[in-house]
Amino acid sequence: MKTFESLFEELNAKAAAKTPGSLTVQELEKGTHFIGKKIVEEAGETWIAAEYEGAERTAEEMSQLIYHLQVMMIDRGLTLDDIYKNL
Numbered sequence: 001m002k003t004f005e006s007l008f009e010e011l012n013a014k015a016a017a018k019t020p021g022s023l024t025v026q027e028l029e030k031g032t033h034f035i036g037k038k039i040v041e042e043a044g045e046t047w048i049a050a051e052y053e054g055a056e057r058t059a060e061e062m063s064q065l066i067y068h069l070q071v072m073m074i075d076r077g078l079t080l081d082d083i084y085k086n087l
C-alpha cells in the first residue's frame with residue numbers, strides 16, 4: 001500500500017525524469033495557478049463528501065487532495081521535512 005512518503009518519492013522521480021504519460025508531469029507543466037485550483041476543487045469536494053456522501057467517497061476525495069498538495073510541494077520545491085517541521 002502506498003504511503004504519503006512513498007507517493008511523494010514516486011511523484012518526485014516522475015517529475016525529475018519527465019516521465020511520458022505521467023499526469024503529474026502534465027500537471028506540473030500547467031503551473032502553480034492550475035495546481036492551486038485543483039487543491040481548492042478537491043478541498044471543496046472533500047467537504048461535500050464529508051457532509052453528504054459517506055466515508056468511502058470522503059476518503060477518495062481526501063486522497064486526491066493529498067495528491068494535489070504533493071504536486072504543489074514539488075512545484076514549490078518543498079520537501080517532506082519542510083512540512084513535517086510544522087506539524
Ligand SMILES: N=c1c2ncn([C@@H]3O[C@H](COP(=O)(O)OP(=O)(O)OP(=O)(O)O)[C@@H](O)[C@H]3O)c2ncn1[C@@H]1O[C@H](COP(=O)(O)O)[C@@H](O)[C@H]1O
Nearest residue numbers: 010011014021022023024025041045060061063064067068
Ligand atoms: N494518486 C494520484 C492521483 N489523485 C488524483 N490524481 C489526478 O487528479 C485527477 C482527479 O482530479 P479530477 O478533477 O479529474 O477528478 P474529478 O473529476 O474531480 O473526480 P472526483 O474528484 O469527482 O472523483 C486525476 O485525473 C489525476 O490527474 C492523481 N494522479 C495520480 N495519482 C498517483 O500518482 C502516481 C503518479 O501518477 P502519474 O504521474 O500519472 O504516473 C500514481 O501512483 C498515481 O496513482
